[in-house]
Amino acid sequence: MALAFFFYFSGVIVLTSVLVVALRNPIYSAISLLIMFFHVAGLYVTLHAEFLAAVQIIVYAGAILVLYLFVVMLLNVKREERYHAQFPLAALLGVTILTEVLMLAILRGFSSEPLPTLGGAGQADQATGNTETIGEVLYSTYLFPFEVASLILLVAMIGAIVLAKKDIGLASRNQ
Amino acid sequence: MAEVGLKLAFSVAQIAVVMGIVLLTVMFLTLAERKVLGWMQDRMGPMEVGPYGVLQPIADGLKLFFKEDIVPAGANKFLFTLAPILALVPALIGFAVVPFGPNRTVELFGYQFQPFVISDINIGILYILAFTSIGAYGIILGGWASNSKYSLLGGLRSAAQVISYELNVGLAIVGVLLLAGSLSLVKITEAQAGGFWHWYIFAFPFPQVFAFVVYVISAVAETNRVPFDLPEAESELVAGFFTEYSGMRFAFFFLAEYANMILVSCIAAALFLGGWNAPYPGTLLPENLAWVEGVVWFAVKVYFFLFLFFWLRATLPRLRYDQLMRFGWKVMLPIALGNILVTAIAAYFFPKG
Amino acid sequence: MTGTELLLDYLSRYFPVFVFVVIALLFGVVTLVISHFVQPKYPEAEKLSAYECGSEPFSDARMPFPVRYYIFAMLFVIFDIEVIFLYPWAVVFGKIGFIGLVEMLVFIALFLVAYVYAWRKGALEWD
Numbered sequence: 001m002a003l004a005f006f007f008y009f010s011g012v013i014v015l016t017s018v019l020v021v022a023l024r025n026p027i028y029s030a031i032s033l034l035i036m037f038f039h040v041a042g043l044y045v046t047l048h049a050e051f052l053a054a055v056q057i058i059v060y061a062g063a064i065l066v067l068y069l070f071v072v073m074l075l076n077v078k079r080e081e082r083y084h085a086q087f088p089l090a091a092l093l094g095v096t097i098l099t100e101v102l103m104l105a106i107l108r109g110f111s112s113e114p115l116p117t118l119g120g121a122g123q124a125d126q127a128t129g130n131t132e133t134i135g136e137v138l139y140s141t142y143l144f145p146f147e148v149a150s151l152i153l154l155v156a157m158i159g160a161i162v163l164a165k166k167d168i169g170l171a172s173r174n175q
Numbered sequence: 176m177a178e179v180g181l182k183l184a185f186s187v188a189q190i191a192v193v194m195g196i197v198l199l200t201v202m203f204l205t206l207a208e209r210k211v212l213g214w215m216q217d218r219m220g221p222m223e224v225g226p227y228g229v230l231q232p233i234a235d236g237l238k239l240f241f242k243e244d245i246v247p248a249g250a251n252k253f254l255f256t257l258a259p260i261l262a263l264v265p266a267l268i269g270f271a272v273v274p275f276g277p278n279r280t281v282e283l284f285g286y287q288f289q290p291f292v293i294s295d296i297n298i299g300i301l302y303i304l305a306f307t308s309i310g311a312y313g314i315i316l317g318g319w320a321s322n323s324k325y326s327l328l329g330g331l332r333s334a335a336q337v338i339s340y341e342l343n344v345g346l347a348i349v350g351v352l353l354l355a356g357s358l359s360l361v362k363i364t365e366a367q368a369g370g371f372w373h374w375y376i377f378a379f380p381f382p383q384v385f386a387f388v389v390y391v392i393s394a395v396a397e398t399n400r401v402p403f404d405l406p407e408a409e410s411e412l413v414a415g416f417f418t419e420y421s422g423m424r425f426a427f428f429f430l431a432e433y434a435n436m437i438l439v440s441c442i443a444a445a446l447f448l449g450g451w452n453a454p455y456p457g458t459l460l461p462e463n464l465a466w467v468e469g470v471v472w473f474a475v476k477v478y479f480f481l482f483l484f485f486w487l488r489a490t491l492p493r494l495r496y497d498q499l500m501r502f503g504w505k506v507m508l509p510i511a512l513g514n515i516l517v518t519a520i521a522a523y524f525f526p527k528g
Numbered sequence: 529m530t531g532t533e534l535l536l537d538y539l540s541r542y543f544p545v546f547v548f549v550v551i552a553l554l555f556g557v558v559t560l561v562i563s564h565f566v567q568p569k570y571p572e573a574e575k576l577s578a579y580e581c582g583s584e585p586f587s588d589a590r591m592p593f594p595v596r597y598y599i600f601a602m603l604f605v606i607f608d609i610e611v612i613f614l615y616p617w618a619v620v621f622g623k624i625g626f627i628g629l630v631e632m633l634v635f636i637a638l639f640l641v642a643y644v645y646a647w648r649k650g651a652l653e654w655d
Contacts, residue, residue: 005546027254027319034312041305045542054301055612062308063608066315066338067601073319073331073590074598131298131358135616139624139631146613147631150638153610157642160602161651164595186544190551243568260556267552271545294544301615302545319590327590335597338604345611352618423563427556500600500654505647512643515614516636519621523629526622 009043012036021090026072030065037061051131181286189293193270201433202232208485215489236426244422247321254320259420259427262313265306266434272299273441274361276451276470291451291470292361299360300352303442304345307397310435311337314399317428318416329415332496333399339503340396340403346511347390350383350518351375351446354527360442364450371454376447380525385514387447389507391483394439396503398432400484402491403499440480441473448476599651610639 016036020029037060044053138146206221206229213220221228246252276291289295296302311334318330354375355363367373375383396403417428444450451469458465494502617624617632646652 027251027316031254031257031316034309042546046539048538050296050298050542051301051616054298054305057305058301058308059605059609059612062305062311062341063338063601063605066311066334067598067605069312069315070334070598070601073315074593074595131616131619135620136623139617139620139628143627143631147634150610150613150635153606154638154642157603157606158645160599160606161646161649164599164602164651165649182540182543183547186547187551190544190548194551194555240563241567243570244563256560260553260560263556264549264552267555268545268548271548293548294541296541296545322590327593331593331597335600339600342604342607342611345608346614349611349614349618352615353621356619356622358615358619422567423560427560497654501652504603504652508643512636512639516633519629519632522621523626 005046006043009039009046012039013043027069030069030072033068034061034065037065049130051134178286181284185283185286185288186293189288189290190271193275193293194267197267197270197434197437198430200437201430202236204433204436204481205232205235205429207481208488211482211485212489215486239422239426242422244424245419247323247419249322250419251320251322254316256424258313258317258320259424259431260313261316262310262431263427263434265309265313266431266438269303269306269438270441272296272302272360273438274364274445274450275473277466278361278365279466291466295359295361298358300348300358300363300442300446303360303438304341304348307344307435307438308338308341310431311341313428313431314416317420321416321419323419325418326416329418333416336399336403336499336503337397339500340393340507343389343393343503343507343511344397346508346515347386347393348446349511349515350381350386353515353518353522354378354381354383360445360450364445364452367449368452370456371449374447374449374452374454381518381521383447383514383518385510386518387443389511389514390443390447391480393503393507394443395484395487396499398435398439398484400432400436401488402493404493436481436484437477440477440484443480444473444476450476596654600654603646603651606642607639610635610642 013036016032016039019032020036023029023032037056041053041056041061044050044056209231210220210228212218221231224230224234246255271293272295274292274295278289278292278295280287281290314337315330315334318326318328318333321327351363352358355366357363357366363375367375367378371377372379376387377384417425420428451473453459453468453472458468460468613635614632617628621628
């Protein structure tokens with residue numbers, strides 16, 4: 001049963017990822033990206049990472065993709081032809097990565113061993129839930145990376161404003 | 176495999192009941208809104224269809240269903256059709272995690288199920304936040320696909336407004352999560368049992384009154400209702416993002432708006448007003464009928480919020496767009512953030528239990 | 529309960545959610561399709577033109593729009609990620625005690641620095 005869901009979700013992910021780059025209308029690309037985010041979230045749910053699934057939708061689908069849509073609409077691109085010129089480079093990179101993945105799969109073999117889970121306590125995770133486990137680990141063991149992440153967010157914020165500041169100044173002067 | 180079939184049958188039945196109730200409530204709300212507005216303005220409201228106009232929603236629904244559905248020239252037909260579906264679906268599926276009554280397990284045909292919640296998942300409230308953020312796509316794509324200036328402006332305004340106030344909703348609920356220690360709406364509701372002084376709006380150690388006010392105001396803004404109905408400001412943008420919509424596609428946007436109103440009312444009731452818990456300890460009815468009391472209390476709280484929506488609409492003028500954004504980012508956000516800080520410090524010094 | 533039973537219980541909680549998503553999508557599509565077949569269709573050039581207060585639509589409606597919307601979307605992305613960090617913290621607050629409180633005070637202080645910076649630079653101004 002779980003396997004059926006896995007194949008459904010991963011199949012749709014592969015299909016929509018291809019569509020994101022293959023479709024010529026950028027808005028359609030954004031829509032197939034949206035569908036992909038939902039199926040990635042579904043995959044997270046089958047992998048027991050419910051909190052990640054929710055974050056996937058809230059951050060990627062609810063925030064970042066809205067930003068993408070704004071950009072696409074801001075620039076009013078009808079058809080993006082430019083990136084189809086980069087096809088040879090993209091094909092080279094794609095084939096390289098595909099070979100690496102296949103090599104890894106063949107060398108490691110398709111073992112049915114369960115992968116290590118966060119915190120190492122598989123059963124405890126299931127009883128208390130993914131959010132609690134993440135919380136306990138993030139705010140004790142990974143305390144330092146967490147604070148670094150908050151610093152990075154601060155830098156991102158300042159960077160975004162500095163980049164946009166020119167436009168803010170222009171807009172207020174024009175009025 | 177038989178077990179999966181049974182599970183599917185139960186889920187489908189439960190979902191059908193919940194969707195039926197939501198759609199019926201929407202129909203009732205369209206009438207109630209016009210009646211309440213009418214009475215507040217000393218009018219009668221709809222009176223023609225049926226006694227006192229009670230059949231008006233059915234007439235409206237049938238009319239929209241059989242009406243010609245116009246796709247304007249130059250519109251992107253695929254996105255034009257997709258947008259109303261994208262608006263409606265998130266508004267409906269949010270109800271999957273709302274507890275409508277006491278948390279109990281009933282056994283039927285050797286299968287255990289919870290009658291008053293479709294699914295009690297651990298991340299209940301995040302699930303709802305995730306899907307409400309998707310509702311913005313329906314609006315922004317509907318506005319863009321119409322190929323009309325009013326629609327595009329309405330859609331953009333709406334998207335910026337929805338994401339701004341979504342942030343405040345997200346911040347407002349953190350205080351409740353701090354006190355409850357869970358993301359599941361069922362567990363949050365259960366933690367508020369035993370009298371109205373346990374409801375999180377009044378609860379020790381720090382009453383979530385500020386969070387409640389921020390949540391309610393942001394919820395009104397997120398559902399694009401008066402006084403935050405800028406995206407469909409009829410005096411300046413005609414009808415905003417659904418200017419070009421007609422027939423069933425228009426009905427979907429309409430349904431989505433009202434279903435969202437019901438959803439945010441359910442969440443407000445569950446998070447701040449104790450959900451299905453009565454304001455007094457224990458129950459008045461005998462043990463085996465206690466669930467009736469719970470469901471009735473939940474309905475009373477939800478209808479209180481829905482009435483509030485109508486009341487605001489009859490009372491308040493619309494904000495200007497810069498006022499709306501300033502209010503969201505410079506007033507609501509600091510209040511919500513301050514509430515988190517104070518709640519955390521209070522919860523640290525007075526841990527529960 | 530054993531591990532396998534817990535896993536089944538966990539997955540069975542998400543099963544109705546999945547079914548609900550499918551049913552809601554079907555409801556939307558089927559209603560639109562049925563409505564499509566029962567409604568009259570009398571297309572006409574005037575009726576199909578975009579609404580523009582009676583005048584002929586001039587220029588493409590999909591015009592570029594102010595960069596403001598973009599700035600607010602960026603601010604939203606960053607603040608949204610900061611808020612996401614608050615959820616697991618709020619849920620386990622009772623267990624992580626003093627360290628958790630101090631950690632989050634530092635986090636919120638940095639959040640406030642970003643917020644005040646945005647405010648002072650006029651990025652929260654809509655004009």
